[in-house]
Amino acid sequence: MYDLIVIGGGPAGSAAGRQAGKMGLDSLLIEKENFPRYKACGGALSEHAMSYLDFIVPGFILEKEVYGARVHYKGQIIEESKENRIATLVTRSVLDNYLLEKAREKGIEVRMGEKVLDCKEEKNYVEVITDENIFKGKYVVIAEGAQGKLKNLVRKKVGMKEMGVCLVTEIETENDFVDNYINRLIDIHFGVASMGYGWIFPHEGYFSVGVGGFASGFSRPKKTMEKFLKDNKFEGLYQLKGHLIPVGGIERTITTPRIVLCGDAAGFVDSFCGEGMAYAIRSGQIAVEVISKILNSGAEELKKYEEQCKNEFGNNLKYSLGFTKLMHYYPNWFLKILTQNAEVLNKYLEIPARGISYKELIMWLLPRVPKYKIKGLFSNIPADHKLNREKVS
DSSP, rough: OOEEEEEOHHHHHHHHHHHHHHHOOOEEEEEEEEEOOOOOOOOOHHHHHHOOOOOOOTTTTTTEEEOEEEEETEEEEEEEEEESEEEEOOOOHHHHHHHHHHHHHEEEEEEESEEEEEEOOOOSSSSHHHHEEEEEEEEEEEOOOOSOOOGGSSSOOOOGEEEEEEEEEEOOOOHHHHHHHHHHOOEESSSSTTTOOOEEEEEOOOOOOHHHHHEGSSOHHHHHHHHHHHHTTOSSSOEEEEEEEEESSSSSOBBOOOOOEEGGGOOOOOOTTTTOOHHHHHHHHHHHHHHHHHHHHHHOOOOHHHHHHHIIIIIHHHHHHHHHHHHHHHHHHEEEEHHOHHHHHHTOOOOOOOHHHSSHHOOOOGSSSSSTTTTTSSSSOOTTTTOOOOOOO
């Protein structure tokens, strides 16, 4: 009987495992893949995400430092940089493997290459059934990402209207060419996908190139990706990898009496840029902090986890959804001001650097928005994401 069983070895699961080891919980982490494993991702690790780690990520993992962005929209291009670093580009297979080792060093048991098939919640424990064994834990953290099915044990399956879809590929090239192409910036292209963007991120010896958008309005992602590659002079046959990400900011059930959802499984993702690493790490830590208190005193319930997540970052995710809706309702106006106004882009870049929240950004932006565009901005996300309420070009 374990105190805690963590399902998934990505950033959320590793953070939960490390926290469990630090707090002295008898814990087991189960990961279906053998690390290091490939992870489809642009690979931007924000300063916000790194601020939650209780250790320094070593230099061999940090490939390129990012200080700003070059943003494109309908022929308009704007570049803006901050004085301080806002993110670092990493290869996710390398980073995730390191994070898992940092969890293991705190004494937790790790089983890789073993897939969890089901969880059966009883009154005093959860039975975790894998393709090889059956385990019992007093509590379970599900951190298997957006595409896992175990989260449906906690809440009903969500539709594609609550999901985003991304396609990504890695294009190897000379490192000097990468640095000359874009120095200490990331390349963002709006107007490529519905409620999304295309990206070109510089890594050590390769580019991460991808497109992403809301799944319900992104009907031909492969065609969009092929055109994006061609438009940016990436000629050749590239292996495309797809993945889903949840739309953050939507309230979802994330606990039962003995099971907790963390990270992407809980829907903790920035709806505007798709960044989920910071919320994965912190939600994993919070889950274990709450579980440890319950085990030690029995004075709390897992609902406390929901409350703490909401207090720490839930409202920020809600406002990120509102910010995304601003682009959705009035794409021409919004993207025009973002790509023609250095002050707006500079203000936005303070978010990954953890300088401001989305609420602060929106409150700063509202006086600059025509009044008729404000009405309904923070109402529920439209049922049909294809809706376009643009009133001016």
